[in-house]
Amino acid sequence: MPAMRALLTTSTLLPYVLARSCWRDTICTGPLDTAFPGPWEANIYSPSSRSVSPANILSLDIAEVISSYPGASTLSGNASALVFDFGIEVGGIVHIDYSTSGGSGALGLAFTEAKNWVSLASDSSNGAFGSSDASLRGNFDQSCDDGAIYSYFSSAGNHSYEMDLPHLRGGFRYLTLFLLTNSTDTTLALGDVTCEIGFQPTWPNLRAYQGYFHSNDEELNRIWYSGAYTLQTNAVPTNTGRWIPALTSGWANNGTLSNGSTVIVDGAKRDRAVWPGDMGIAVPSTFVSIGDLESVQNALQTIYAHQNSDGSFPEAGPPLLQQGSDTYHMWTMIGTYNYVLYTNDTAFLDQHWAQYQFAMEYVYDKVLQPLGLLNVTGTRDWARNQQGGNNTEANMILYRTLTTGSSLAEWAGNSTLASTYTARAATLASNIVASTYDTSYGAFKDNDTATSLHPQDANSMSLLFGVVSNTSAMAQSVSERLTDNWTPIGAETPELPNNISPFISGFEIQGHLAIGNTARALELIRRSWGWYLRNAIGTESTVIEGYLTNGSFAYRNYRGYYYDASYVSHSHGWSSGPTSALTNYVLGLEITGRAGSAWKFAPQFGDLTSVEGGFTTTLGKFSAAWNVTDGGRSYTASWTVPSGTKGTVSLPALPSGGSGSVVWDGRHRGYVGKGGMKVSCGGGKHSVHVRHV
Ligand SMILES: *[C@@H]1O[C@H](CO)[C@@H](O)[C@H](O)[C@H]1NC(C)=O
Ligand SMILES: *[C@@H]1O[C@H](CO)[C@@H](O)[C@H](O)[C@H]1NC(C)=O
Ligand SMILES: *[C@@H]1O[C@H](CO)[C@@H](O)[C@H](O)[C@H]1NC(C)=O
Ligand SMILES: *[C@@H]1O[C@H](CO)[C@@H](O)[C@H](O)[C@H]1NC(C)=O
Numbered sequence: 001m002p003a004m005r006a007l008l009t010t011s012t013l014l015p016y017v018l019a020r021s022c023w024r025d026t027i028c029t030g031p032l033d034t035a036f037p038g039p040w041e042a043n044i045y046s047p048s049s050r051s052v053s054p055a056n057i058l059s060l061d062i063a064e065v066i067s068s069y070p071g072a073s074t075l076s077g078n079a080s081a082l083v084f085d086f087g088i089e090v091g092g093i094v095h096i097d098y099s100t101s102g103g104s105g106a107l108g109l110a111f112t113e114a115k116n117w118v119s120l121a122s123d124s125s126n127g128a129f130g131s132s133d134a135s136l137r138g139n140f141d142q143s144c145d146d147g148a149i150y151s152y153f154s155s156a157g158n159h160s161y162e163m164d165l166p167h168l169r170g171g172f173r174y175l176t177l178f179l180l181t182n183s184t185d186t187t188l189a190l191g192d193v194t195c196e197i198g199f200q201p202t203w204p205n206l207r208a209y210q211g212y213f214h215s216n217d218e219e220l221n222r223i224w225y226s227g228a229y230t231l232q233t234n235a236v237p238t239n240t241g242r243w244i245p246a247l248t249s250g251w252a253n254n255g256t257l258s259n260g261s262t263v264i265v266d267g268a269k270r271d272r273a274v275w276p277g278d279m280g281i282a283v284p285s286t287f288v289s290i291g292d293l294e295s296v297q298n299a300l301q302t303i304y305a306h307q308n309s310d311g312s313f314p315e316a317g318p319p320l321l322q323q324g325s326d327t328y329h330m331w332t333m334i335g336t337y338n339y340v341l342y343t344n345d346t347a348f349l350d351q352h353w354a355q356y357q358f359a360m361e362y363v364y365d366k367v368l369q370p371l372g373l374l375n376v377t378g379t380r381d382w383a384r385n386q387q388g389g390n391n392t393e394a395n396m397i398l399y400r401t402l403t404t405g406s407s408l409a410e411w412a413g414n415s416t417l418a419s420t421y422t423a424r425a426a427t428l429a430s431n432i433v434a435s436t437y438d439t440s441y442g443a444f445k446d447n448d449t450a451t452s453l454h455p456q457d458a459n460s461m462s463l464l465f466g467v468v469s470n471t472s473a474m475a476q477s478v479s480e481r482l483t484d485n486w487t488p489i490g491a492e493t494p495e496l497p498n499n500i501s502p503f504i505s506g507f508e509i510q511g512h513l514a515i516g517n518t519a520r521a522l523e524l525i526r527r528s529w530g531w532y533l534r535n536a537i538g539t540e541s542t543v544i545e546g547y548l549t550n551g552s553f554a555y556r557n558y559r560g561y562y563y564d565a566s567y568v569s570h571s572h573g574w575s576s577g578p579t580s581a582l583t584n585y586v587l588g589l590e591i592t593g594r595a596g597s598a599w600k601f602a603p604q605f606g607d608l609t610s611v612e613g614g615f616t617t618t619l620g621k622f623s624a625a626w627n628v629t630d631g632g633r634s635y636t637a638s639w640t641v642p643s644g645t646k647g648t649v650s651l652p653a654l655p656s657g658g659s660g661s662v663v664w665d666g667r668h669r670g671y672v673g674k675g676g677m678k679v680s681c682g683g684g685k686h687s688v689h690v691r692h693v
């Protein structure tokens with residue numbers, strides 16, 4: 001009942017919420033209200049208050065619902081337990097009131113994101129990586145769970161417990177509460193159980209989204225919002241990163257990640273570190289949904305603050321500060337472009353421009369002749385098996401680095417340098433095709449050698465980054481070959497066999513969309529993200545880091561052995577690709593100039609009949625909507641963008657085929673045929689109606 005909730009919020013809860021709802025002593029800098037109120041707000045997973053209660057109480061043995069919360073509350077006898085299900089992913093500090101009779105004992109707390117790990121021990125967020133016993137570190141077959149934390153009581157009475165800050169649990173859905181006692185007559189009655197939400201610390205209203213998406217397909221809507229909510233859980237207080245060096249057991253989230261109050265990390269539960277590669281997907285999705293760019297600025301700032309003396313950037317931010325990745329080095333550079341594109345934060349660009357150019361020299365020096373390709377020496381990457389040599393994915397990322405670098409140089413007022421970067425990009429693109437395109441197979445190989453591996457990452461990126469022309473037969477072949485990897489629950493990634501990577505699939509769906517293969521992209525979104533969101537064992541509210549083709553929650557690391565299966569993060573922003581893809585390509589609204597000074601509107605209908613959405617920049621609100629009617633024989637579209645901006649509108653062909661008469665802002669304006677129609681457009685509110693003739 002959205003209307004009822006709105007009423008309660010404004011009349012009774014608001015003063016309390018306003019006074020208390022930023023994280024602890026954090027200064028509120030986030031928005032108070034959503035930019036786009038409407039019925040779609042019912043799809044926002046985020047709670048309206050920073051203090052949340054469980055939804056249901058389950059039995060531990062069969063994990064079935066015993067009662068709603070509040071309800072069952074008595075723990076009697078050693079190891080007796082109840083499982084509190086919050087219904088969605090949450091994260092933060094748990095508070096519990098309880099009373100006991102009989103002797104002494106302890107109330108144990110164990111956390112898990114997925115239902116299959118519900119037990120007296122928490123799922124793994126730390127993986128025992130600090131253990132001196134190598135066989136225990138993140139080993140798939142060994143238990144390296146995080147254990148439990150305890151509230152000890154020495155006598156009968158009323159007790160109140162609040163977790164200490166280092167044990168902040170960044171991501172969980174299930175909380176198992178259990179009694180440990182040596183005496184047979186001890187019983188424990190649970191009172192209030194609440195979680196104080198730690199994420200999105202600077203926001204007084206966790207539902208104040210600055211973007212929205214709504215379509216006639218409820219599952220796509222939920223997928224869009226699960227990506228958005230995931231990104232909220234990844235925006236964390238800057239002093240709650242995973243402690244490094246990793247502990248041998250248990251967990252501690254007391255590491256300092258960056259300056260400022262809020263920062264975007266890879267995952268809610270773990271790693272709770274800044275990872276620039278992950279941001280390649282997470283930041284575009286953040287921009288179109290929640291609109292939190294403060295966390296992005298702090299993440300980039302900390303990477304720049306830790307640039308190495310040779311010009312390279314760390315692979316991950318502090319305290320982890322992992323080194324040695326050419327691809328993540330370049331993702332910081334691409335991330336700089338994304339951030340400045342979304343914000344026009346000229347001061348940030350000026351401040352880091354010399355460092356950026358140094359970083360460009362560092363990586364471009366690795367381009368060797370005669371092939372003219374980047375020879376990867378920093379071999380760490382996302383969890384793929386192979387990196388090194390003239391790896392194709394790394395070269396696709398270098399292409400994107402050069403084209404976005406050209407825009408940055410232009411914005412920094414150096415058009416000579418912009419031309420240099422553009423020329424280098426063009427040469428690189430033809431070198432990539434010449435040395436790594438497998439003509440007989442019809443897709444890119446993993447590198448310049450005679451390998452039979454045709455990776456999902458490089459091929460997806462070739463389409464998305466425009467290494468191959470979006471109108472070419474080569475592009476269509478690459479798109480078609482990518483579907484060879486598809487299973488009923490997602491795309492198996494050849495460069496990490498048996499695994500489905502929603503991170504790389506995020507590039508794949510955008511690659512299909514970039515060349516107009518709408519149906520193919522929607523199909524993969526529904527197979528992969530739809531599968532996870534429908535899976536009642538998962539969080540039913542966020543996007544997962546990775547999973548296996550057999551449908552189990554596990555994910556392999558880059559060295560080729562398995563992590564402890566419960567180490568997988570179920571709220572990982574790198575998997576939020578559909579959120580930006582649905583807005584930028586399906587709704588079709590995307591900014592192309594700083595802060596939206598230039599934009600494009602190019603709807604892709606697929607099998608949808610009605611889509612609307614929008615986002616916000618410092619210039620104002622951008623929104624659009626379209627409907628396909630009359631069985632595809634007509635459509636209407638409208639868009640509202642800030643005045644003073646300019647854009648291009650691509651009107652699609654009628655789904656029914658044939659010729660359509662175009663009425664633009666109420667006046668007849670020619671006919672749209674098979675190839676659609678492209679029109680320049682200024683700011684303000686516009687609409688078109690296209691009808692079969
Ligand atoms: C049970 O007794 C053992 C041995 O005295 C003690 O170490 C342990 O802490 C006790 N457990 C609880 C929950 O009180
Ligand atoms: C515990 O709390 C209950 C309810 O607030 C109260 O009635 C009772 O007296 C308290 N018991 C003790 C030992 O303080
Ligand atoms: C209580 O249960 C825990 C967990 O199952 C177990 O490790 C412990 O030995 C038990 N203690 C007693 C006194 O039975
Ligand atoms: C963080 O927690 C770990 C584990 O308890 C501890 O060793 C470390 O000193 C703590 N760091 C800070 C800065 O408090």
Ligand SMILES: *[C@@H]1O[C@H](CO)[C@@H](O)[C@H](O)[C@H]1NC(C)=O
Pocket residue numbers: 256257258259301302303305318
């Ligand atoms: C905070 O900013 C200062 C000054 O730029 C820098 O030296 C320091 O490394 C930054 N801290 C973190 C954690 O990024």
Ligand SMILES: *[C@@H]1O[C@H](CO)[C@@H](O)[C@H](O)[C@H]1NC(C)=O
Pocket residue numbers: 368375376377387388389
């Ligand atoms: C090319 O990269 C490989 C590792 O991927 C490295 O061993 C080799 O030294 C590099 N070649 C040059 C000339 O840097």
Ligand SMILES: *[C@@H]1O[C@H](CO)[C@@H](O)[C@H](O)[C@H]1NC(C)=O
Pocket residue numbers: 386387388389390391446447448449451453
């Ligand atoms: C080329 O790619 C294949 C497949 O990933 C890999 O086995 C091989 O080691 C790579 N070769 C070089 C020189 O990087």
Ligand SMILES: *[C@@H]1O[C@H](CO)[C@@H](O)[C@H](O)[C@H]1NC(C)=O
Pocket residue numbers: 368369370371372373375388389390
């Ligand atoms: C990558 O290509 C260059 C030639 O451009 C060659 O010198 C280098 O050995 C290749 N790298 C590997 C690891 O084969």
Ligand SMILES: *[C@@H]1O[C@H](CO)[C@@H](O)[C@H](O)[C@H]1NC(C)=O
Pocket residue numbers: 357413414415416417
């Ligand atoms: C542009 O960048 C190049 C390379 O860093 C530099 O030599 C040149 O002076 C710059 N030009 C301007 C106008 O800043």
Ligand SMILES: *[C@@H]1O[C@H](CO)[C@@H](O)[C@H](O)[C@H]1NC(C)=O
Pocket residue numbers: 466470471514515516
């Ligand atoms: C293909 O790319 C060109 C050049 O970037 C662009 O103008 C055009 O709109 C793109 N076409 C589609 C269908 O995306």
Ligand SMILES: *[C@@H]1O[C@H](CO)[C@@H](O)[C@H](O)[C@H]1NC(C)=O
Pocket residue numbers: 344346593594595597
């Ligand atoms: C970006 O910011 C700069 C400096 O404030 C300003 O001069 C420029 O007009 C802005 N550009 C756009 C496209 O908003």
Ligand SMILES: *[C@@H]1O[C@H](CO)[C@@H](O)[C@H](O)[C@H]1NC(C)=O
Pocket residue numbers: 610625626627636637638
């Ligand atoms: C699309 O249809 C819906 C429901 O009929 C309507 O509310 C909305 O205004 C329409 N949008 C456009 C752009 O025609």
